Amino acid sequence: MVHEWALAEGVCKYVASVAKGKRLRRVRIALGELQSIDENVFRFALTELLKTQGFEVDEDVVEFVARYAVLQCRRCGHSWGLGETGLSEEEREAVHFIPEVIHAYTSCPKCGSRDFEVVEGRSVEILEVLWDDSVEDAIT
């Protein structure tokens, strides 16, 4: 049982906090490339956890959107992707647990600075929770 369960628990708690007792239509989640989340494990974990909260979870309820990692240097402005970092398997594994440790393993390919931003594709991000209901107000 891998640590995707821990992240799925947070998502489940969020969904339960906004849609408890309602019929779920969709939970749309962005998965950042940096954290290399195992989609199948995450889907299984989230589905099982949602069921324990009393949700009926149809096959198409949980939807993933892949987000490629974009890194941008704060010193020179250069942007690059994860493919250009040349991280080893072990380093990718470390970044999987704590995405910020990417700063320990790579730097800007143009100027060498470790002061770069993960502009996109860091981790798990809930994009939308959709449910059927006639009482609750929509909140953005």
Place this chain on the structure above:
Amino acid sequence: MTQWKTLSRDPRRLVIEERLKSVRRVVPVMSPKGGVGKTVMSALTALTLAEKGLRIGILDLDVTNPSIHLALGVDSRLKPSEERGVIPPEVWGVRVMSVAYYSEGNPLPLRGFELVDVVREVLAITVWGALDYLIVDTPPGMSDVFMEVLNNVRRVEPLVVTTPSPLSLKPVKSLLKILREVGVPVLGLVENMSDRPSEHVLSLCREYGVRYLGNVPNDPFLNASVGDVDTMRRTQAFRRVEELLRAQELLR
């Protein structure tokens, strides 16, 4: 009718309480000033409590300069295991969690909001199980990590460390003021690197109604013992910390 809601809350924050639900007491070791001995005090406290049979965890939140693993001589091959989260390895009877397992000794310069992400991530994924005490080594300053601990961890009881130097006392006064403002009870204050209780420190404790746990003299052998727990246990500092914890009935 179909309703929808976009994310207004970080889902990681929602599981932090769950992760800490079986932890009886959370004790962040705090001081705004660097170099007063927070890490060593964290390590000695954790070791002392574990030696008495209590269930102890230690979390190194000095993210950019983690050093608890060095103080405890954690084997660099040790890694947390995975079981619906990450389970910290146990060293000398203490469950030790640190970003150092993942940064592998490389420099890790981070901006404030990146530190916030690390703290939330670590708190959200670490599965501690049942603990009597979770000791948290914190970085100097009253910045992002400090505020994340106060905002995300309920029922914290900080252990404040100072030296008798005015350079340490003034920032500690600010710390005590802030903790009082947000209603966080202080477990106590340790006067470190001090041969005898200093009137300035005692006076500060009286002013803020904080329990003075005692002084720990500067121990020339302590630095040499760092990373070698058997030797560390024979130092005067270790014995003194044990005395202080026993006197305050914290060894239970």
